[in-house]
Amino acid sequence: MNDHLSDKEILDKFRHGNPDYAFHFLVLKYQEKLYNVIRKILIVHEDTDDILQESFIKIYQNLNNFREDSQLFSWMYRIAVNEALNFLRKQKRKHVFSATSYEDKLNQHIQAGSYFDGDEAQKTLQKALLKLPQKQRLVFNMKYYDNLKYEDMSKILNTSVGALKASYHHAVKKIEKHINEK
Template identity: 55%
Template sequence: MQIEDSEILKKFAQENTRDEAFRLLLNKYQQKVYWHIRRMVISHDDTDDLVQDVFLKVWKSLSNFRNDSQLYTWLYRIATNESITFLKRKKIRNSVSIDDDDGKNMVKKLAESPYFDGDKAQMKLQKALLTLPEKQRLVFNMKYFDDLKYEDISEILGTSVGALKASFHIAVKKIEQLLLNTD
């Protein structure tokens, strides 16, 4: 049985059940956050580091959570911002575009990763995704893989629903073209 977010927040607000609440939050969201980040940064090791950073930030900030959004959209916003910041820092450090010359370095990382266990079709899809600009890839991942509603993505990214629908549509068309033009 999955615990409700309101129950987690109630437990977190009490000093004597705060650790239990955080464990419940981790059990409920850690895997989702991991995959959300992983689809953005590709590297398993970088993802593990970012997941730790995200949940450390959540631990420090959860008592200030205002309940004006859903808990999972707040978590996704933190994970998204941490991932984008990481990619920007990496870009500066390596003088490489976040979009990474059509994703060539990230595709190479993905292909060499011992943690990627997908089949040939999944690899083709991931390679196609890595050619998308960062925002289109992010919107596609959140809609397609995380099955989030446009309204939730809008809340996470601070973008209008209309713009998100357009980004998703363009991303889908680009992916279709790439998949049709590859062997």
């Protein structure tokens, strides 16, 4: 029964009951969804695991400050995306003077197929996504895989709906070009 607690019930229990108990159910409810959001950005499972933990710690520390003017999942989604992007930025900075770029490392990881179920077409799509600018990749993942509405994406990314539509359009064009070059 506890697995089906609503967000409101979880928040009430966290604020006025037993926070650790309530948080446990929040983790059970959203761990897989947030893992997939982060994994699509970071590609590598081990990095995703680190950032998923970091995201949940941030969520725990700030849950009392959550204003219920947005959905709980959108708020957690934003935290996870920000944590993942910060991690990505640090990794790219570390690879500035390295012989191989961070994108090359991720490409090799996809090719090796570590914790990757997809077929060759999906590998090609993931490699094409790595060539996109950060924002376009993010928008494409949100729209294509997570089926988010542009309005929800706009709240998460603090970007106008028009700009998001343009980003998605450019991303699709670049991906199709990459796929047809193969």
